[in-house]
Amino acid sequence: xxxxxxxxxxxxxxxxxxxxxxxxxxxxxxxxxxxxxxxxxxxxxxxxxxxxxxxxxxxxxxxxxxxxxxxxxxxxxxxxxxxxxxxxxxxxxxxxxxxxxxxxxxxxxxxxxxxxxxxxxxxxxxxxxxxxxxxxxxxxxxxxxxxxxxxxxxxxxxxxxxxxxxxxxxxxxxxxxxxxxxxxxxxxxxx
Numbered sequence: 432x433x434x435x436x437x438x439x440x441x442x443x444x445x446x447x448x449x450x451x452x453x454x455x456x457x458x459x460x461x462x463x464x465x466x467x468x469x470x471x472x473x474x475x476x477x478x479x480x481x482x483x484x485x486x487x488x489x490x491x492x493x494x495x496x497x498x499x500x501x502x503x504x505x506x507x508x509x510x511x512x513x514x515x516x517x518x519x520x521x522x523x524x525x526x527x528x529x530x531x532x533x534x535x536x537x538x539x540x541x542x543x544x545x546x547x548x549x550x551x552x553x554x555x556x557x558x559x560x561x562x563x564x565x566x567x568x569x570x571x572x573x574x575x576x577x578x579x580x581x582x583x584x585x586x587x588x589x590x591x592x593x594x595x596x597x598x599x600x601x602x603x604x605x606x607x608x609x610x611x612x613x614x615x616x617x618x619x620x621x622x
Contacts, residue, residue, distance in 0.1 A: 465509075471491075583596075
């Protein structure tokens with residue numbers, strides 16, 4: 432049986448899904464660019480398969496010196512790669528499955544902010560119950576790095592700008608004071 436877990440299979444799937452209209456051309460192009468950008472970080476001795484790509488995404492981008500992406504852009508790239516691999520596992524392993532795939536349409540959601548109207552693009556499957564996105568709720572996600580539990584907290588700093596910060600679960604007041612001093616130093620460097 433042929434191994435269908437290679438990055439080349441993923442790229443072919445994305446191209447086919449775009450051609451068949453399962454992804455619109457902008458979405459398909461963005462997903463394809465994200466996968467190809469991650470692949471550039473692979474060394475010759477690393478496996479060229481999707482599982483490895485998923486488990487080493489951050490490292491693959493960070494080891495590339497010529498890529499200069501903001502944390503927000505990296506998060507978008509990571510989400511695109513995860514979506515592509517997920518879609519591939521559902522619809523790419525069987526040649527007929529892609530034809531029965533009916534992707535959820537992208538919708539525009541109008542939300543009200545201080546008496547002004549703003550339009551926000553969302554994917555139906557990324558919404559939280561009650562129509563709230565996790566970035567608006569300041570929800571935290573707990574992960575463990577090197578034996579230390581971290582809360583990954585996301586805030587909307589201003590329109591169009593999300594900020595993610597990893598805080599240790601045992602955060603102390605001196606830790607917060609030190610972070611404040613570091614942020615003050617950042618502000619001074621721009622003045």
